[in-house]
Amino acid sequence: MSERPLLLFPEPQIADKTKGHPFPPGKIFKPTAQRQYKRLEPVFTELKKAFDSKSINLQKSTIGINPEYALVFEVIGSVDNFYKAVKKVDGLEWMFDHVTNDIEPDEDFYKKNDLGEKDDHCLNGRVYCVMTNQVAMKQLISMWKKFSAGEENVFPRGTTPLRDVFQLLKTIRVWGAQDRIYETNALEYWKENLEFDGEKPVPFEVELFCRNEERKRDLAVEEVKNAITSMGGKILQICYIEDILYHSLLVNLPKKEIEHLVKNYENISLVNIDGIMFFRPTCQSFFHNEDSNNLYECEKEIKETNNSLDPIIAIFDGMPMQNHGLLKGRLVIDDPDEYETQYQVKDRKHGTSMASYVIHGDLNNNCPSLHRQIYFRPILKPYEQLDGSIEMVPDDVLIVDLIHRSVKRMIDGDGNESGVAPTVRIVNFSIGDSCRQFATTMSPLSRLLDWLSYKYGILFIISAGNQSRFEDVFTETFTNFKALTIEERTNKVFETLSDNKGYLKVLSPAESINNLTIGATYSDFCDLDENQRQAFAVQKGFPSPISGFGFGYNNIITPDLFFCGGRKFLREDIVKQKTKWVKNVNEPGCKSAAPYLDGTSDGCSFTFGTSDATAQLTHEAGICYEVLYDIFVNENDIAMPPSHIATLIKGMLTHGASWDNVGEKLSCCVSESQKKLSRWLGNGIPNIQKVQEGAKNRVTLIGLGELCPDEAHVFRLPLPFNFSKSKISRKLTVTLSYLAPTNPSKQKYRSTQLWFEIEDLEKLKLERCNSDWQNVRKGTLQHEIFFGESAVVWDENNVLLIKINCKDDAEKLKEKVNYSLFVTFETAEAIGLEVYEKIANKIKAAVKVQNKV
Template sequence: MTTDTIMYVSPARPMTIPSAAPSDEPLEPEAFSVKPADRRPRIALLDGLPMASHIALSKRLVIDDPDQIAASYTASQMQHGTAMASLICHGDLSTAGESTQRSVYVRPIMQPHPFNGQGETVLRDRLLVDLIHEAFRRLFERQGQHDPAAPSVRIVNLSIGDPIQMFVRRTSPLAKLLDWLAHTYNVLILVSAGNHPIDADIPAAALFDVSELRRAVGTAMYARARRRRLLSPAEAVNVISVGALHADAATTPTSDTVLDTADMGMPALYSPVGFGHRNSVKPEILLPGGRSLHQRPPSAEGTTTLYPAETTITGPGMRVAAPGHGGALNGTAYQHGTSNATALATRTADHIFDVLEALQPGDGEPPFATAEYHPVLAKALLVHAASWGAMREGLARTIDGGADLNRRAISQLLGYGAVDAERIVTAATNRVLLLGAGSITADQRQTFALPLPTSLAATTDWRRLTLTLAWLSPVNTATRKHRMARLSFESPRQQLGVERLEAEARVSRNGTVQHEILEGQRAVAFTASDALEINVDCRVDAGRLAAPVRYGLAATLEVAPTIRADIHQEVRQQLQIRLRTRTR
């Protein structure tokens, strides 16, 4: 009797990123004369080799190349790493922005394509899981006689995705590794959600009306949603996965030979949709990734197919540093993709760390959370500024049947929404932001109190409460549940007279970020000493927690501008009273 053994093998293909032609808009050196004052990197970029001598990147990068990849590159091939470093350091070059104040650590993990040379691919002779693991160990651990390469790193940018491993139920080995690395080294990892083709079959009659054209394209892309899932390793539960918006700051007018088939500020057509592991919200956030255009087809009848247009030379797209003609050091190009959005998210997270490290308590106030909680606080704050906003109505405008989508279906398309940079770590007289952090063990509850401003008592004015809880969970790879620590809070709705909006409550609890937005204007009665209680609970999904789990909590209370009261000051005073009482 013989026994046959069946093995299930997933195909592996090195991730490849195509090259881009440079534009005819060189940069002026004077705009980049101020260099970073701090050489200790906070951001690690795992990508292709950047052009370190480019005027936008000169003296801004710390390149660590133990595999001697630089020897395989020519200047014109240093494209994706140059673009990502440019966006992290300066943002979209079409708009003036403050440059980062720290150097960026770069570990090359890509090389020029060995056959055609037109594009970059991850190292073909290395197992990617092993390469990433070794890169993290080199960052944070002493190896033999060598000190850690960059122990000051707190944010890791990974703007790559595997088109062969689209997420369908089963978490990829690389995603599992990233989950373990994020928890083990206590770092915030940002991963691009991946890019998909934007070819679309539409009725030819729609070409003559912009609204009908965008609705036809949006409906066609929605019909292919199941084939536009996350690309590995974006399904990892401990990372923040980033999708792209159809948006950029380019002002170059488009020609009649192309079609702009999506509304500005809506999810980009190339950006993935769908849930992540165990129906968790993925990608969690959306940031501008650059506009992608279609070629205008010749006259047609019946159904016509739209193909992507080449826009790297003239735009639109995110304007980034790029190798110039003949290897010039001041070149730029226009690009689009979720990689761009991830680089901007990394840049935003870096700003959040700047604020967290600069916070100083006032007289009589307790100290702020120590640096070990900054990664989870930054993770919470990055998502805290996200909302669906006008995109919810935009779905009704651009998808047939979009007005009838329920919150679960919208969560698949929008995640937690677009990040509003103006609301990150900021407050106002009618908006107060409170932060909390701690470590929690299994079956434990920790309670945070948010004092209620008396100016809201018994009024019917609009108010909004936004709550975001983020943590880094240990993982158990021996079970499909994978995530070990399940943290959550119950929204305090009745006491403030608000109801839950946007992301569905159930799916928001399936990852490692719970983000809820509540609004209302129902009159409720309370006294000056009353406070909202936010209870953070910890349960175990799989295995046993060997140590407490770090988490960060962000809460924003916002009221209508018609309320002529400084709720920021009211809440601050109530907190100080509570602290003095607790001290006594």
């Protein structure tokens, strides 16, 4: 039992939500209605011709499809309530919207700078996509002409936002072939498959616009099915998940048809089916299995697991070597799809490694092992290739459907059977799709994880993804690089990363907003020197060059955290005359369990990357759960609410994070101010042990609650100290975590927003010393650090008030949102101030008064 355990806040006070003060948008200079008519009349004319032509062609259709098009409105700025206006026009159906930041100004749309001159910077805008039929199109054109002519009473009640759209409309067009492949890398995927030997059909995903009506969904499937069949292909799987607006088909085509697509995709009828939103590669998450030629011993003392305790953690990964000495009796394997039958023991490397990290942490770090069993669901399969075996998500399933089924089975159960592990609240997901680097839209898998997280109160801990492109963009020769000092190497590497940051982003589903995404630091617990043929890449503790970097959706801080991901050496590739990573399982790196040679012996290996960092942080999540359990049950004699477990763990893992060790140095390497480092460091590198208990000079309090939009809670933090006598260095850290409902059809996406504000912050002279205050409020995790040391007038009976606000964001909902709050106040240890005892006494006194009332 801790000598100074974490404290629970008394019940918060109910308060009014703080009213927001949005920044006024800069004035956009736009054309007159007459100028808009002149610009866009030819566009509307072409749209009408396209509809008429399509109507004639579809008269011959055997499946009775009425002519419809997905229309794309590219608008400068944004138009409030356009979503509602679409709902008012018969025949229009809302699909989605997203932000665009690269609209070049012209003589029609532009802004002016402070000097009154035309600003050359790109304009922000919004892309709205709606489905329309002929009736709705005629109505749009009629309103457009009347608006351009200056007529009054043009817009029926509820549709006046259309007027704003017409005023700010840059262009309007049909969703076309390029839209369907531009962001998804489908064309590159098809080209790569043509390079493989053999005539095996090529699988890929066809994602449809998710229609409201079942009949329209069925017609869209039928049209795609007819096209695929006529090309000699097959429909392998259909998946529809209404809550994330996902409707997709897994199909395959013969290689000769793929070749036609690559050469002339714009003229292939399949690519021009209007019900198709995207063509996507199958999930390209795979892990090369390096040979384990060295048998590394494990000197860790292994204590037995407690099989009577319900599992809290799950792992979704490749089949593990469950009889390995480090794993035996510690895993509950659930394999309903019988993936194990396709695995030889020697190929069970990634799942074995992840299980080892989750249970024991890095074996060189001497972490305490988790004593609860871990639920394990295999979702990878082994595949033999010319250069060895790989483990990957099977190409005969849709990854979204596989994960959806897996979580539903785990919590709810299949059919009449109950859930197989309903107590799980943390899921390790050390998998990233290399074909789905984050661009502008939220990937279907991310949407799924966000929805599952909110629905079931689960925290997914997700890897940011390893970036293989670093070797492609790093042009320094090994000889020159080896001659540099480690500081000079760090500068050289991050200069390259900064120049290519647009190509080194996180991999799906790492852009998830409800869950924790983990990047890797270049650090481990090996004590090893480089030799003449090897070189360390960057200074120990810096972000790893192999890690995916931010930002995420809507510029949300992504990855959330960076954690120990191991190191590998760089070496010279003599054939290609470039610098590349050493690829083996020898040290340095993070140490975990592994099958040895043919799998007949237990071994260990050294690996590095975001998978390792993610699994090790999941290990810390398991320790945090036990600490929290003691605080609630043993210290306060109350049950830890299951509805808040995910937000508690999410907040606790983050609460000790900071940029302290590397922030200043990294700022110089990437030429960014220290308040703009979240792209490279997220919320920082966590010090989780510091958060697990208090100290003489430090106290941490936990608050819980649930809020509906337009509600607020206030927590009171007593600070019984006199700061006026001398300079006292003091730091306040506040972390708010929650799981938000989401709306996948809206660009804002997050349906509800929570955020905290601190009153009397200026009076106590505390200044923010990490991320920008706006940036930290964009996701579902607000983590801020405040510091001050000047003498101030502060009465010993004064308190800091921390207000948690809740408001609508993407839509109006009445659902309550659960949240957890962590607050730490600390002073410099050398001062000798009794922080914990004084605040603990005040808190306990407040709880007694509250209980009496």
